[in-house]
Amino acid sequence: MKKSPVYLSKLNVYALLISAFFLIVSCSDDDENPVAVDEEEVITTMNVTLNVSGGTTITLQSQDLDGDGPNAPEISVSGSLSANTTYNGVIELLNETETPAEDITEEVAEEDEEHQFFFSTGGAIIEAQYADEDGNGNPVGIEFTLTTGDAGNGTLQITLRHEPKKPNDGTLADAGGETDIAQSFPLFVE
Amino acid sequence: MRFFLVLLVAFISANQLLGQNCNSILLGEVVDFHDNTPLVNATINITGENLNATSDTSGKFRFELLCDGVIELEISHPDCKSQFVTMTIEGDTYQKIRLEHHLEELEEVKVIGDIKNNTNSSQEEKLSIQDIEKYSGNSLGDALKSITGVSSLNTGANIVKPVIQGLNGSRVLILNNNVRMQDMEWGEEHAPNIDINSNQNISVIKGAAALEYGGDAIGGVIVLDPLPIVRADSLFGKTQLNLFSNGRGGNITTTLVKSFDTGLYIKGQGSFKRLGDLETPNYLLSNTGLQENGISINIGKRDFIQGWEGYYSFFDSDIGILRASHIGNIDDLITSINSQQPNIINDFSYDIIRPNQEVSHHLAKLNYYRRFEGLGKLSLQYDFQNNRRLEYDVRVGDDAAKPSLDLRLTTHTFSSTFQLDSYEGLEVKIGTLGRFQSNFANPDTGVRRLIPDYDKFELGLFTLAEYDLGESLKLDAGVRYDFTQVDAKKFYRTSRWEERNYDQEFGNLVIDDLGTQLLVNPVFEYHNISAMAGFQYALKHDQILRFNYAFAQRAPNPSELFSDGLHHSAARIELGDLRIKSESSSKISASFERNGDKWGFALAPYFNAINDFILLEPNSVEFTIRGAFPVWAYRQTDAQLIGIDVSLYNNWTSHIRTDHQFSWVRGTDVSQDIPLINIPAANMNNSISYSNASWKDLTITLESQYVFEQERFPPNITVFSPQQQQDVALDINTPPPAYHLLALDMTTQFSLIKKNDLSVGLRATNLMNTDYRDYLNRLRYFVDDLGRNISLRLIYNY
Numbered sequence: 001m002k003k004s005p006v007y008l009s010k011l012n013v014y015a016l017l018i019s020a021f022f023l024i025v026s027c028s029d030d031d032e033n034p035v036a037v038d039e040e041e042v043i044t045t046m047n048v049t050l051n052v053s054g055g056t057t058i059t060l061q062s063q064d065l066d067g068d069g070p071n072a073p074e075i076s077v078s079g080s081l082s083a084n085t086t087y088n089g090v091i092e093l094l095n096e097t098e099t100p101a102e103d104i105t106e107e108v109a110e111e112d113e114e115h116q117f118f119f120s121t122g123g124a125i126i127e128a129q130y131a132d133e134d135g136n137g138n139p140v141g142i143e144f145t146l147t148t149g150d151a152g153n154g155t156l157q158i159t160l161r162h163e164p165k166k167p168n169d170g171t172l173a174d175a176g177g178e179t180d181i182a183q184s185f186p187l188f189v190e
Numbered sequence: 191m192r193f194f195l196v197l198l199v200a201f202i203s204a205n206q207l208l209g210q211n212c213n214s215i216l217l218g219e220v221v222d223f224h225d226n227t228p229l230v231n232a233t234i235n236i237t238g239e240n241l242n243a244t245s246d247t248s249g250k251f252r253f254e255l256l257c258d259g260v261i262e263l264e265i266s267h268p269d270c271k272s273q274f275v276t277m278t279i280e281g282d283t284y285q286k287i288r289l290e291h292h293l294e295e296l297e298e299v300k301v302i303g304d305i306k307n308n309t310n311s312s313q314e315e316k317l318s319i320q321d322i323e324k325y326s327g328n329s330l331g332d333a334l335k336s337i338t339g340v341s342s343l344n345t346g347a348n349i350v351k352p353v354i355q356g357l358n359g360s361r362v363l364i365l366n367n368n369v370r371m372q373d374m375e376w377g378e379e380h381a382p383n384i385d386i387n388s389n390q391n392i393s394v395i396k397g398a399a400a401l402e403y404g405g406d407a408i409g410g411v412i413v414l415d416p417l418p419i420v421r422a423d424s425l426f427g428k429t430q431l432n433l434f435s436n437g438r439g440g441n442i443t444t445t446l447v448k449s450f451d452t453g454l455y456i457k458g459q460g461s462f463k464r465l466g467d468l469e470t471p472n473y474l475l476s477n478t479g480l481q482e483n484g485i486s487i488n489i490g491k492r493d494f495i496q497g498w499e500g501y502y503s504f505f506d507s508d509i510g511i512l513r514a515s516h517i518g519n520i521d522d523l524i525t526s527i528n529s530q531q532p533n534i535i536n537d538f539s540y541d542i543i544r545p546n547q548e549v550s551h552h553l554a555k556l557n558y559y560r561r562f563e564g565l566g567k568l569s570l571q572y573d574f575q576n577n578r579r580l581e582y583d584v585r586v587g588d589d590a591a592k593p594s595l596d597l598r599l600t601t602h603t604f605s606s607t608f609q610l611d612s613y614e615g616l617e618v619k620i621g622t623l624g625r626f627q628s629n630f631a632n633p634d635t636g637v638r639r640l641i642p643d644y645d646k647f648e649l650g651l652f653t654l655a656e657y658d659l660g661e662s663l664k665l666d667a668g669v670r671y672d673f674t675q676v677d678a679k680k681f682y683r684t685s686r687w688e689e690r691n692y693d694q695e696f697g698n699l700v701i702d703d704l705g706t707q708l709l710v711n712p713v714f715e716y717h718n719i720s721a722m723a724g725f726q727y728a729l730k731h732d733q734i735l736r737f738n739y740a741f742a743q744r745a746p747n748p749s750e751l752f753s754d755g756l757h758h759s760a761a762r763i764e765l766g767d768l769r770i771k772s773e774s775s776s777k778i779s780a781s782f783e784r785n786g787d788k789w790g791f792a793l794a795p796y797f798n799a800i801n802d803f804i805l806l807e808p809n810s811v812e813f814t815i816r817g818a819f820p821v822w823a824y825r826q827t828d829a830q831l832i833g834i835d836v837s838l839y840n841n842w843t844s845h846i847r848t849d850h851q852f853s854w855v856r857g858t859d860v861s862q863d864i865p866l867i868n869i870p871a872a873n874m875n876n877s878i879s880y881s882n883a884s885w886k887d888l889t890i891t892l893e894s895q896y897v898f899e900q901e902r903f904p905p906n907i908t909v910f911s912p913q914q915q916q917d918v919a920l921d922i923n924t925p926p927p928a929y930h931l932l933a934l935d936m937t938t939q940f941s942l943i944k945k946n947d948l949s950v951g952l953r954a955t956n957l958m959n960t961d962y963r964d965y966l967n968r969l970r971y972f973v974d975d976l977g978r979n980i981s982l983r984l985i986y987n988y
Contacts, residue, residue, distance in 0.1 A: 034643045034679050036707055037633045041589055043815055064815040066706070068638075068756035068763060070689035072813035097706065114586065122915075155915065161518075162586050172913075173525065176533050178584055179518025182817035184912050 038097060042067055043104050045094040046181055048158070050087040050146060058087070060156070062183040065096060073183065080188045083124075087146045088131070091117065091158070093181070108160070109142060115180075116164050117141025118172055123154030124189035138166045148189045157184035212257040215282045220245045220265065220289055226564060227614075229289055235264045237274070265289070288563070308413060310656060310664045311724025311738040312399035313339075313781050313794045313835070317392040323985055324935065324953065327432030327441045327463070330386045334412065337394050338851045339794070339835035341870040344967040345379040347468055347976050348480045348509050349547075352382070353966065355396050355796060356831050356855040356869050357409030360747045364412045365403050367488075367501050369555050369573040372601040372627060374641075376749035378806075378968060379760070383505045383551035383577065385484030387430070387443035387461045389414035396835075397777050397796070398720060398742035401652050402607070402621060405670040405720030406744035408775040408800065416488060419447060419455045429986050436979035437465035437479070438538070453497065457488040466540040467510075471959040471977035476536040477513040477543050482506065496560040506550040510542040515972045516584050517761045519817025520920070521913040526972050527921055544590075548580040566610040575601040589636055596632035597641060601625065615658035623650035629748065640755050640764070641748050642680030649673040662728040667721075674716040674745040680752055681707045696768055714751070716772050718743035733784045740777050746770040750804050750824045756814075760968070763812055765823040773826065775800040789840040796833055803829035805859075807867045808922050811909040818912060820922060827861045831869075845882055851875040856902065865902035867923065871965055872898040887939035887946065894932055900925040900965045926970055929962035931955070943988070951983040 044067065048060040058081055064073035081087065093104040108115045112134035119128035119141065126147045130139035146156065164177030220232045228249025235242050236253065243251040256279050263275045265287055277285055307314050315337045325333035331342040331350025343351040343358050351358050364371040364382050366389065373383040386392075395411040403411050425448045433440040441463035449455040463482040468475045483506045490499030514532030517523055526533070557571035581595035607621035625648040631639040654668035679701075687693055687708050702709035724738030753766035776799045783792035803826065810821045833855030841847045852874045857866030879891035903923045911918045933955045939946040959978040963970040 033702065033709060034631070034639075034681070035633045036681050036704055036709070037636065037638050039636060039638060041586070041636070046815065062815055064813075066683050066685040068812070068814055068819070069683040069685040070812060071685045073815050111586065120913075157912070157915075163584070173533075178516070179522060179816055181815055182519055182521065182912055183815060184915065 039067060041104070041107075042095050042097060043093050043181060044096045045101070046158070046183060047092040047094070048185075049090045049092070050081070051090075052082070052085055052087045055082055055085065055087075060185045060187075062181075062185070063096070067097070075183065075185060077185055077187060080190045081125075081148050083148055083151045083189050085148050087148070089128070089144045089146050091142050091144075093160075105142060109140075111162075112140045112142075113138070113166065115140065115160065115162050116166060116168075116175065116177075117144070118159040118161065118170070118175065119144065119146075120157040120159075121146075121154065122157075123187075124149050124152035125154035125156055125187060128156065134166075136166070151190045152188075154187045154189055155184055156187055157182075159183075211281070212255060214256045214258055214279050216253040216256055216279060216285060217282070218243075218245075218251045218253075218263075218285045218287060220249045220251065220267075220287045222289065226288075229267060232265055232267045232287075232289065235266075237262045237264050263287075308393065308395050308402075308411070309399045309724075309738070310666045310726040311736045312722075312740070313396040313736070313738075313779050313796070315339075315394050315396075319390060320937075322386065322390055322392060323430065323949070323983065324951070326387055326430050326443060326983065327434060327981060328386070330382055330384050330392075330412075330414075333386055333392070334394060338792070338837045339396055339833070339853045339855075340394055341853075341873070341966060343378060343868065344964070344969070345381075346475070346478055346512055346515075346967070346969050348465075348478065349379055349381040351375075351378070351380070352394075352412060353870055354394060354410035354412075355798070355833055355835070356857050356866075357798075358868075359409075360750075361407065361409035361744065362412065363404045363407040363410075364414070366414050366503070366553065367416065367555060368557070368571065369501075369553055369575070370404060370603070371551075371553075372575045372599060373549075373551050373577045374579055374597065374599055376641075376747040379511075379547075380549075380579070381507075381509075383507070383549055384414065385443075385461050385482070385486070385503075385505050387445075388416075388459050388484060388486045388503060388505075390417045391415040396794075397738065397779055397798075398740040398775065399666075399668075399722045399724065399738050401668040401670040401720055401722055402619060402654060405650065405652070405672045405718055405742055408742050408744055408773070408777075408798075416457065419449050419457065419492075421451060421453050421455075421492065422449060423451050424449050427988050429988075431984045432981055433983075434465065434979055434981045436976055437468045439463070439465035439479075439540070440981075441482070452491070453493045454491045455489070458486070460485045464540070467536075467538050469977050470974035471956075471961050472974065473531060473535050474538055475512055475514075475973055476532070476534055476539075477510040477546070479510045479540055479542045481508045481542065494561065496558070498556070498558045501553070501555040503553045504551070507548070508542055509547045509549075511545040511547065512969055512973060513543070513545070515969050516545045519761065519814075520811060520819060520909055521817060521911055523761055523820070523922075523971065524909075524911060524913075524918060524920065532973050544582050544584045546582050548582070548593075550578050552576040564612050566608060566612060569607045569609070571603075571605045573601075573603050575599075577601075593635055594637045595640060596635050598630045598632070599627065600630075601627040617656045618653065619655075620653045621651070623648065625649075638681065638683075638755050640753060640757065642678045642752050644676055644678035644680075644748055644752075646677070647673075647675045664726045665723075666725070667723040670720040672716075672718045672720070672743075672745075674718070675713065676715075676745075676748070676751070677711070677713045678748070678752060679709065679711050680754075681709055682754065684708055686754060690765075690767070692768060712751075712768060714768075716745035718745060718772055731784065732786045732790070733782070736781045736783075738777075738779050740779075741774070742777075743772045743774045745772050746804060750806075753824070756819060761819060762808070763819050763821045764806070765821060767824050770804055770824060770826055771802060773800055773802045773804050787841075789838075791838045792836070794835040796831075798831040800829045800831070802826045803859075803866075805829070805867060807904055808907050808920075810907065813912075818909060820907065820909065820920065827859045829857060829866055830860050831855055831857045831866075845880055847879050847881070849875075849877045849879075858902075859904075864904050867904050868966060869900065869902070871900035871925065871928075874898075885938075887937070889935075889937050891935045892932065893935065894930065896930045897928060897964065899928040903965075922971075925965035926963035929960060929964075931960055931962070932957040942986075947987045949983075949985040949987075951985070952980070953983070954978060954980045 045063045050058040059078045095102040126149045131143040160181040161177035164175035168175040220229045232245040329350045341353045427446040429444045443461035445459040447457045461484040465480045468478040486503035555573040559569040561567045577599040580593040583594040603625040605623040610618040627646040652670035699710040720742040722740040727735045753764040779796035781794040836852045838850045854872040857869035877893040881889040935953045937951040940948040
């Protein structure tokens, strides 16, 4: 005698649950697609221009259009460097995911006290020297000079750090900070 | 044991009294509420008059020569607290009185220490109030580690994820006040959003046997409930203050409970915690401060026939992530692994700077239950949760103030359970669950979403039975079905989509092509079955034998399916896999235990075979313009975990007691015949304590913890270091050496107003200031673990 109201109320409860469930489902089910995120402040491309008066301008490029995607950066070097020569170097950073490409170099130059490029050379590349400084007289590295030695193979490694310790002793270990770019270019000196 | 009884009697509306007639007879009958069987030896007393009767073998009793009018009966039974019934005598009157005889059903009035286990046959352990008080200033994960077989996966000292018998994350289900936590448990650096001080009844079920709470708890279930509130007019409270030397901070927590004899109660609780930078024995851990706030309110009314409860809790934490752990690329990681000191050590500070996490969790619940005479109890519940997670990285320029990750997870759950308990010795539960969950990933971060927007529907059905076969043997069994549908909208980089060969298998999911990115709409469905069976057998000399088999299936979580991208704070690329399907675990566990007054032990071996086990491990390196990053990818394999938990205690004299615990687990990827990653090392805890009740209840305990070196780990990976221009071995999996820590704990009780109302405790952890690193701490690549910490705790009950 007591059983029927129980089942009845259970049934009611299930009906209630199911209808409430559908209610929620129907309210929240919107078909709007999410907005794509175009990453800002992404550096996709680093162009390094090496000039010498009377000689050929050499450009080095590292381009990684898919950012943290699976494709590795494509590295290209336009030609061979001349032996025992000092080149004037300029670095340009671009975000090519935007059209037209955004120039990130300007941002680095504006916040130059919080940024620094570090150069490491090997083989036929003798040294890289800073040719610019920030407001506190510490090097930045957007402009630099590169000196080659005798003919042969060499490497140039360029690292951009933000929020490094400044001044530092010129090594990555001492500077600390976060790495924005770390690329190395195989070079040939003839 | 003392129990309240709650009794509902149909009120006979009071008629106008007739002329005084003192010749009436009251014939009464006391029966069991559930099955109407007569209850013998109940004492019935008419209050205000010195008249007593006792129910006979047929449950009947009789009073003669009563005057007409309203009387009050007090009914007591050997196992029960006195119960009052008001009734009207009008001539010869018959009154049936239904008593609740299934004592264990009255969870609302149970006494501490007598709370029933969640399952009969599986391995289950509870934290004592003393342990919870000891860890009140730490996290839930720290407290749970005092249970044998429970360890933790840490990101520093403040993000502590519980690991049960080697398994963590989505395999460990956390039930907060009967609400399953939905707080993005999928991430290794996502700690449970729970204030340990909000619930004082905490137990761990090792394995999936508690099917009532979910079918996918392959690791286990952590059940957090409030202590039962006594049904009486009372107001009491408790305040605990903890101060720590390491971190130079502390926390305070207060609970106030007001209850009424009508069954109405209200409980409020609040906590606040603040810590500055933590320290290792040799250096400061910059940016490891923490701030946490938690409040919770329970309000409800409990009666025997029906009751309801509303619960709301809010937990908010701001956790600093070690500054030195934020690294740029693989060369920074190599440098960190090779150097013994972090590269950034600032002065001590309470400030939490980047990187950090800000996480808040709202939880609200409403439930209602009603008992049906001769049948059982129906419970209905709705709960709502909102979890918001902001993760900040070190960013520059305009983005410096923006989070890199901004997720909002909203969950609605309806559940109903019907408990059939009218047959003595048999209890059957059937239940249903419906859940809707929605995740929103805010695009304003300017960082590609690591976890996409998704909607998830879940439907669960279960039935469980417990059967008492005689005095000493109990059987339990259950089966559950879960349906899960995930409907996600996610952007993939075209290059990633093709690299993973998704264009071959999932080309039809693409709904928009933006050139470099594709918008895809995967809708995946999972049908999962779980089942368990086991027994509990009570032997002589307080010995109990338990055996349990549980089969459980778990659908992949959003991280396992959809993770895709560079996790800046971890300097790793994490990749999920759309092809991942449910994993299935078959676990056999047994335990043999003795819980004597003088000594006791528990031996608990287990074997868990998991097909299609989902794991995350480093497998390669990808190059970007920022350098190289290790790739951590999810994959599925067949795995086996075998282990044992052992504990032993002995009271040598009335003052001296020792406790010993050992746990060991071995995890193997049987398809590839390599060890599983992140399996806790064997560890052994021993303690000796001296207590003397006549010296202000003084207890002094010396605790020793020895953690072995994990010698079984998957192979390391070789990576090309752009800085060194060569391949180098990355010791990303190599575990740190074994370590031994000592801790000393002292507590005493003082009586200010009431007896023993003030408890004072002094505790020192890592007493010898030992340098160590733990395999299951993700910051082990960068820094040592914590140095000595001296803490003071004051607990005042009022």
